[in-house]
Amino acid sequence: MVPRNNAPEDPVNEIVKTQHATFDEPLKLQSGATLPAPFTMAYETYGTLNAGRSNAILILHALSGDAHVAGRHSAADRKPGWWDDAVGPGRAFDTDKYFLICSNVIGGCQGSTGPSSVNPKTGEPFGLQFPVLTVADMVEAQRLLLDRLGIETLLSVVGGSMGGMQALQWTISHPARVRSAIVLAATAQVSPQSIAFNEVARQAIYADPKWKHGKYTKEEAPKEGLSVARMIGHITYLSDRSMREKFGRRLQERQKLGYDFATEFAVESYLKHQGDHFTQRFDANTFLFITKAIDYFDLAHGRASLADAFQKVTARFLVVSYSSDWLYPPEQSEALVRALLQNGIDVTYVEIHSDYGHDSFLIETDRLAGLSRDFLARVAAVKAP
Amino acid sequence: MVPRNNAPEDPVNEIVKTQHATFDEPLKLQSGATLPAPFTMAYETYGTLNAGRSNAILILHALSGDAHVAGRHSAADRKPGWWDDAVGPGRAFDTDKYFLICSNVIGGCQGSTGPSSVNPKTGEPFGLQFPVLTVADMVEAQRLLLDRLGIETLLSVVGGSMGGMQALQWTISHPARVRSAIVLAATAQVSPQSIAFNEVARQAIYADPKWKHGKYTKEEAPKEGLSVARMIGHITYLSDRSMREKFGRRLQERQKLGYDFATEFAVESYLKHQGDHFTQRFDANTFLFITKAIDYFDLAHGRASLADAFQKVTARFLVVSYSSDWLYPPEQSEALVRALLQNGIDVTYVEIHSDYGHDSFLIETDRLAGLSRDFLARVAAVKAP
Numbered sequence: 001m002v003p004r005n006n007a008p009e010d011p012v013n014e015i016v017k018t019q020h021a022t023f024d025e026p027l028k029l030q031s032g033a034t035l036p037a038p039f040t041m042a043y044e045t046y047g048t049l050n051a052g053r054s055n056a057i058l059i060l061h062a063l064s065g066d067a068h069v070a071g072r073h074s075a076a077d078r079k080p081g082w083w084d085d086a087v088g089p090g091r092a093f094d095t096d097k098y099f100l101i102c103s104n105v106i107g108g109c110q111g112s113t114g115p116s117s118v119n120p121k122t123g124e125p126f127g128l129q130f131p132v133l134t135v136a137d138m139v140e141a142q143r144l145l146l147d148r149l150g151i152e153t154l155l156s157v158v159g160g161s162m163g164g165m166q167a168l169q170w171t172i173s174h175p176a177r178v179r180s181a182i183v184l185a186a187t188a189q190v191s192p193q194s195i196a197f198n199e200v201a202r203q204a205i206y207a208d209p210k211w212k213h214g215k216y217t218k219e220e221a222p223k224e225g226l227s228v229a230r231m232i233g234h235i236t237y238l239s240d241r242s243m244r245e246k247f248g249r250r251l252q253e254r255q256k257l258g259y260d261f262a263t264e265f266a267v268e269s270y271l272k273h274q275g276d277h278f279t280q281r282f283d284a285n286t287f288l289f290i291t292k293a294i295d296y297f298d299l300a301h302g303r304a305s306l307a308d309a310f311q312k313v314t315a316r317f318l319v320v321s322y323s324s325d326w327l328y329p330p331e332q333s334e335a336l337v338r339a340l341l342q343n344g345i346d347v348t349y350v351e352i353h354s355d356y357g358h359d360s361f362l363i364e365t366d367r368l369a370g371l372s373r374d375f376l377a378r379v380a381a382v383k384a385p
Numbered sequence: 386m387v388p389r390n391n392a393p394e395d396p397v398n399e400i401v402k403t404q405h406a407t408f409d410e411p412l413k414l415q416s417g418a419t420l421p422a423p424f425t426m427a428y429e430t431y432g433t434l435n436a437g438r439s440n441a442i443l444i445l446h447a448l449s450g451d452a453h454v455a456g457r458h459s460a461a462d463r464k465p466g467w468w469d470d471a472v473g474p475g476r477a478f479d480t481d482k483y484f485l486i487c488s489n490v491i492g493g494c495q496g497s498t499g500p501s502s503v504n505p506k507t508g509e510p511f512g513l514q515f516p517v518l519t520v521a522d523m524v525e526a527q528r529l530l531l532d533r534l535g536i537e538t539l540l541s542v543v544g545g546s547m548g549g550m551q552a553l554q555w556t557i558s559h560p561a562r563v564r565s566a567i568v569l570a571a572t573a574q575v576s577p578q579s580i581a582f583n584e585v586a587r588q589a590i591y592a593d594p595k596w597k598h599g600k601y602t603k604e605e606a607p608k609e610g611l612s613v614a615r616m617i618g619h620i621t622y623l624s625d626r627s628m629r630e631k632f633g634r635r636l637q638e639r640q641k642l643g644y645d646f647a648t649e650f651a652v653e654s655y656l657k658h659q660g661d662h663f664t665q666r667f668d669a670n671t672f673l674f675i676t677k678a679i680d681y682f683d684l685a686h687g688r689a690s691l692a693d694a695f696q697k698v699t700a701r702f703l704v705v706s707y708s709s710d711w712l713y714p715p716e717q718s719e720a721l722v723r724a725l726l727q728n729g730i731d732v733t734y735v736e737i738h739s740d741y742g743h744d745s746f747l748i749e750t751d752r753l754a755g756l757s758r759d760f761l762a763r764v765a766a767v768k769a770p
Contacts, residue, residue, distance in 0.1 A: 031644035259416035
């Protein structure tokens with residue numbers, strides 16, 4: 001048992017262990033290509049699956065997330081999982097009631113097969129030989145994992161940002177297996193501005209000579225390019241106001257302007273730190289593949305309208321946007337809600353007022369907790385189909 | 386005489402010539418450093434200075450601008466100057482009435498001395514030996530140019546974006562020499578979000594191995610890094626809405642998704658083009674120095690409040706913001722207007738509703754024309770001090 005953050009009196013999460021499932025059939029992808037077998041899914045679970053197997057919730061991570069949602073891998077871990085504030089006893093996703101599962105997305109670099117994995121066909125890391133994926137492909141790999149775990153029906157699929165896209169995709173790809181979806185700070189159609197930021201971030205990686213068209217080694221990785229890419233992304237996760245409040249025009253480690261090109265404003269120092277830190281835990285090629293999957297995410301693609309995408313959907317929805325999120329702004333959630341309503345789908349929509357920008361979904365967990373508890377209780381109270 | 390754009394019936398601008406003024410005294414800078422002599426200012430003029438020398442307007446350019454505001458250098462020029470829509474006979478800044486001057490900022494790369502110029506002390510290009518400049522330093526160099534031209538008082542100082550910052554600085558540095566200021570899409574205090582974008586853009590240049598700490602040659606310049614830097618900037622000049630309307634999720638030169646990393650969305654293609662094109666006309670070190678000058682721009686710096694900055698200012702102001710400008714949003718113009726009002730300064734403030742984002746100041750010239758004509762006529766009607 002590990003104390004949670006600085007509040008040891010809180011109920012706490014157990015020590016958790018990342019598990020791995022390996023699949024021996026190739027995965028057919030939306031592009032028509034296949035991911036060769038064997039491939040692996042890394043995942044973690046929290047809480048206990050009930051006898052009726054009816055309390056399982058799939059948590060879906062965002063761009064830089066992983067399977068390690070909550071708790072610690074060892075008592076020595078400095079930090080808990082990426083959504084520890086939301087997942088645990090009595091929290092927004094209550095491990096005393098629900099069985100939670102989270103897997104690293106396919107294409108990732110945190111245990112699931114991705115471009116840094118060895119291609120079984122060549123014995124070399126995939127690099128750019130890894131097939132370009134979509135959010136629907138990520139969901140297919142997750143479905144195989146659920147089959148393996150013997151879970152037919154999910155009480156809910158839950159995610160923020162790209163996690164919200166996966167949640168939406170789940171309700172469409174497997175309507176019979178999903179009873180509800182909680183979609184946070186997400187969009188049903190990635191905007192050209194978001195594509196633009198992702199493309200510029202990718203260009204920063206391409207421009208790093210260490211990238212070598214994806215054929216780098218872990219020791220000689222394109223860290224400079226990946227760091228710039230992450231810095232670009234990070235600006236889009238914050239809001240103008242939160243940056244003013246957090247940093248203002250304050251200098252870092254200096255009393256007055258230096259008239260040079262050293263990192264001097266606190267906001268620069270923060271971003272540089274975020275960028276550099278990211279390169280210690282993330283793979284540049286995975287960044288390329290995952291941002292590309294995000295760019296491709298458009299539920300209206302190949303359909304007459306966005307509403308058409310939800311024609312066969314039966315899940316109930318809780319859609320949450322955040323007022324200062326300018327990456328996937330509230331109006332994009334509203335477009336999603338309208339598409340759901342046009343199909344007569346049961347949807348609760350809340351715009352949470354928050355200054356934290358896109359990152360709000362990771363920060364405003366207290367305000368999410370009441371909503372998600374009541375929503376999940378209501379979904380659980382309805383007899384499963 | 387050259388036909389203007391595609392409207393040959395319009396009154397037209399003459400063929401113009403860039404002129405150069407060289408100064409033999411070092412320029413003392415805000416940092417305490419000096420720019421060694423001799424240094425050069427490139428400038429252009431339009432219209433005719435009247436006998437009373439009372440109709441001169443100084444136009445101040447933004448980050449990537451130059452002295453070539455309007456007209457063509459030769460009849461063969463494919464495009465006119467950067468603000469040709471606003472400057473000419475009968476336009477917002479009427480060359481039949483006013484004598485217009487625009488110079489390339491010091492630190493620039495379009496004729497004025499900048500980091501790519503030869504350092505007279507070493508015989509080598511300055512590179513990072515060029516002193517870090519501020520907007521106030523740009524203004525001091527412009528003042529020397531006006532002295533050389535024999536112009537004591539300006540009817541107006543006019544600029545958008547960084548040009549607006551220079552206009553503001555002029556009213557503060559030389560209150561007796563400026564009768565009015567037209568400040569478009571600008572801010573009195575650059576926000577941490579803007580600093581963040583500038584810093585990430587600079588990081589993209591630093592990360593290019595051809596940059597070599599600024600010691601590159603023109604033939605082996607850090608074009609990849611500069612292109613990424615420009616792409617980052619360019620996103621901030623547009624609005625989410627204008628991108629949706631201009632590009633949407635449309636593909637460029639493809640009928641369907643390619644499932645590869647080629648540039649495929651129209652928005653990507655546009656930005657890449659903008660980035661690459663920029664490297665043909667702009668110097669990477671100048672980009673570093675000018676963005677740093679922007680980051681340093683904070684008229685409240687070293688003062689108790691922003692209002693204090695305008696205590697000695699006597700100019701009349703026309704302040705214009707654009708509704709969809711999220712780089713220097715309307716609320717920043719409003720903060721400026723409040724600071725002016727607190728000093729009892731005569732200010733007209735207009736927020737123009739436009740979807741073109743920060744770039745609106747270059748595009749919405751028709752809507753500016755009426756405002757600027759009436760404002761300038763009113764200023765001109767008041768007897769000069």
